[in-house]
Amino acid sequence: MPRMIFINLPVSDVAASTAFYEAIGFVKNPAFSNDQGACLVWSDSIYVMVAAKAFYATLTPKPIADTQATSGALFALAFDSRGEVDAIAEAAVAAGGREAHGPEDEGFMYSRAFWDLDGHGFGPFWMDPAAVEDGPPATAEAA
Template sequence: MPRMIFINLPVADVAASTAFYEAIGFEKNPRFSDGQASSMVWSDAIYVMLLAKPFFATFTQKTIVDATTSSTGHYALSFDSRAEVDAITQAAIEAGGRELHEPQDMGFMYSRAFEDLDGHGFGPFWMDPAAVEGGPPDDA
C-alpha cells in the first residue's frame, strides 16, 4: 500500500464543507463518509477528512481552536499551471471561501492563498519544473 496522508479538519457543518470541497475539485468518497464526516479525495494518496467538531473532539483532549481567528496550519497544493492555481482560488471564493492575499509571483513560482468555510488555509501553487530540479534561481 502506498504511503498516504489524511488531513483531519474540524468543521462546523459537514454538508456545507463537503459542498465547498466538491466545488474546488475534491471528490467525496461515500464509503468513508456519513453525517459526522466526509472523506474528500484530492489524489490517490491525499485525503481531507471533514469531521464535525464533536466527532473531531473524540480524537483529542486539546481545545479545538477557531481557525478563523487562530492559525492551525496552511496546506500547500501543487498544480501544473498558473491557470489551475487561479481556477481553484476562484472556485474557493465563489463557494464561500476567502482569499488571504494577492497572488505571489516570484517568476519560478506562483501562488495564491484561500481559506475554507471554517478558516482552514490552503496555498495552491505552481513551480517551474526547472526550479523543482535545480532549486530557485540565485536572484530569487
C-alpha cells in the same frame, strides 16, 4: 501500501464543507462519509477528512482551535499551471471561502491562497519544473 496522508479538519457544518470541497475539485468518497464527517479525495494518496467538531473532539484531548482567529497549519497544493492555481482560488471564493492573498508571482513560482468555510488555510501554487530540479534561482545579496 503506498504512503498516504489524511488531513483531518474540524468543521462547523459537514454538509456545507463537503459542498465547498467538491466545488474546488475534491471528490467525496461515500464509503467513508456520514453525517459526522466526509472523506474528500484530492489524489490517490491525499485525502481531507472533514469532521463535525463534536466528533473531531473525540479524536484529541486538546481543545479545538478557532481557525477563524488562529492558524495552526497551512496546506500547500501543487498544480501544473498558473491557470490551475487561479481556477481553484476563484472556485474557493465562489463557493464561500475567502481569499487569503491574491496572486504572488516570483517568476519561478506562482501562488495564491484562500481560507475554507472554517478558516483552514490553503495555498495553491505552481512551480517551474526547472526550479523543482535545481532549486530557486539565485538572488542578488543585499549590499
